[in-house]
Amino acid sequence: MSDVVGPQNDPTVAEADSRWMRRALAHACRGLGRTTPNPVVGACVVTADGVVVGDGAHERAGGPHAEIFAIEAAGARAGGGTLYSTLEPCSHIGRTGPCTDRIIAAGIRRGVAAMEDPYPLVSGRGFAILRDHGIAVTVGVGREEAVRLNQPFLTAVRERRPFVILKAATSLDSRMAAAAGERTQLTSAAADRHAHYVRAQVDAIAIGSGTLLVDDPLLTARHVYRERPLTRVIFDRRLRTPPDARIFSTLPAGPVIIVTSRHAQSAQRDRSDALERAGATVLALDEPTMTAALPALAGLDVQSLVLEGGPGVHRAAWDAGVVDYVQLYIAPVAVCGSHGGVAGTDAPSVVLGPESMLASLVEQRVRMLGPDVLIEGYVHRPH
Numbered sequence: 001m002s003d004v005v006g007p008q009n010d011p012t013v014a015e016a017d018s019r020w021m022r023r024a025l026a027h028a029c030r031g032l033g034r035t036t037p038n039p040v041v042g043a044c045v046v047t048a049d050g051v052v053v054g055d056g057a058h059e060r061a062g063g064p065h066a067e068i069f070a071i072e073a074a075g076a077r078a079g080g081g082t083l084y085s086t087l088e089p090c091s092h093i094g095r096t097g098p099c100t101d102r103i104i105a106a107g108i109r110r111g112v113a114a115m116e117d118p119y120p121l122v123s124g125r126g127f128a129i130l131r132d133h134g135i136a137v138t139v140g141v142g143r144e145e146a147v148r149l150n151q152p153f154l155t156a157v158r159e160r161r162p163f164v165i166l167k168a169a170t171s172l173d174s175r176m177a178a179a180a181g182e183r184t185q186l187t188s189a190a191a192d193r194h195a196h197y198v199r200a201q202v203d204a205i206a207i208g209s210g211t212l213l214v215d216d217p218l219l220t221a222r223h224v225y226r227e228r229p230l231t232r233v234i235f236d237r238r239l240r241t242p243p244d245a246r247i248f249s250t251l252p253a254g255p256v257i258i259v260t261s262r263h264a265q266s267a268q269r270d271r272s273d274a275l276e277r278a279g280a281t282v283l284a285l286d287e288p289t290m291t292a293a294l295p296a297l298a299g300l301d302v303q304s305l306v307l308e309g310g311p312g313v314h315r316a317a318w319d320a321g322v323v324d325y326v327q328l329y330i331a332p333v334a335v336c337g338s339h340g341g342v343a344g345t346d347a348p349s350v351v352l353g354p355e356s357m358l359a360s361l362v363e364q365r366v367r368m369l370g371p372d373v374l375i376e377g378y379v380h381r382p383h
């Protein structure tokens with residue numbers, strides 16, 4: 001725990017800090033997939049004699065912060081206690097008042113936080129205000145876990161783009177479909193359920209126009225609980241998306257954004273208008289590259305995005321260095337040769353091939369989903 005900063009010299013204090021922070025982290029999980037554009041945060045208040053008197057989680061944007069829930073639950077018992085929070089308490093007036101005011105007013109004696117909030121309006125000010133009011137502050141307890149929980153928020157604040165999950169289903173011979181221009185169901189119902197569970201957590205799903213034209217997918221989160229709209233993104237530089245695509249029958253599930261070029265929009269004004277009449281938001285950029293499109297999406301409150309393919313947009317994202325996490329579902333089937341002789345050799349392949357892509361993953365996890373194998377991990381160590 002060498003990166004912990006603040007009063008924590010006593011090993012029994014360090015042990016108690018870790019234990020209570022784990023509790024705060026567990027509460028933070030209640031907000032996963034629900035708080036954009038805010039971070040997920042958990043908190044608890046513990047009295048000087050080690051009794052938990054209040055718990056809290058930030059459950060949705062605009063709702064009270066975790067620290068406020070915990071302090072309110074503690075009531076008068078918060079006085080003299082320690083507040084554990086998975087992120088630096090805020091010090092500014094956003095949709096709610098500053099948490100630091102409430103912490104000071106409650107008589108909290110010590111604050112323990114997992115990490116500083118990089119959001120420019122906070123960024124160390126929360127800790128400074130607490131210290132100025134005589135509250136001891138310890139930072140860094142449970143940092144690694146807190147960082148993992150908030151990858152979408154941290155990526156959006158630091159890099160001004162969404163956290164990108166590259167998702168692909170492949171055959172044993174690395175194909176994403178049996179032939180070019182063909183839709184192939186490769187994975188099992190168990191793998192599909194997992195993919196929909198992921199869709200339930202993210203802010204957006206994205207595909208390229210190639211997949212839209214071949215698969216005509218709905219891109220909804222099915223058989224999972226989701227309480228807020230799911231943004232669907234189609235990367236389509238030539239505006240090939242037909243206005244009668246099935247996705248436009250799912251608008252109650254969330255907005256459909258078509259990312260295209262200004263040039264295509266002005267050259268095909270009728271198509272652009274027809275897509276808007278069908279319910280699309282046409283996002284026309286000078287340069288509709290991944291590097292330009294992702295910050296534009298972050299500006300629309302997309303902090304996490306699962307890039308479901310196909311290989312065209314996977315490669316563009318990989319080459320632009322914007323893939324943060326990979327989820328590869330491998331089905332125990334071989335595709336090449338399945339169409340008789342040479343047929344199938346034009347089948348779209350997963351980008352980079354599983355070997356090189358997977359070898360570089362950090363914190364790699366492997367598990368079975370029915371007959372399929374899911375291999376997932378971060379592209380870079382979360383920080």
Ligand SMILES: NC(=O)c1ccc[n+]([C@@H]2O[C@H](COP(=O)([O-])OP(=O)(O)OC[C@H]3O[C@@H](n4cnc5c(N)ncnc54)[C@H](OP(=O)(O)O)[C@@H]3O)[C@@H](O)[C@H]2O)c1
Pocket residue numbers: 167168169170175176177179180181182183184186207208209210211212214215235236237238239240288289290308309310311312313314316348
């Ligand atoms: N197994 C799986 O997990 C999976 C998932 C999805 C798709 N698929 C399969 O993949 C096949 C389609 O492959 P695909 O490569 O054509 O699909 P794709 O990646 O979805 O679409 C490719 C198209 O995206 C457009 N695009 C927009 N912005 C781009 C950018 N910055 N860089 C590159 N392309 C960009 C390009 O058309 P413009 O130049 O017109 O913009 C390009 O032709 C289908 O057979 C489908 O069934 C498989």
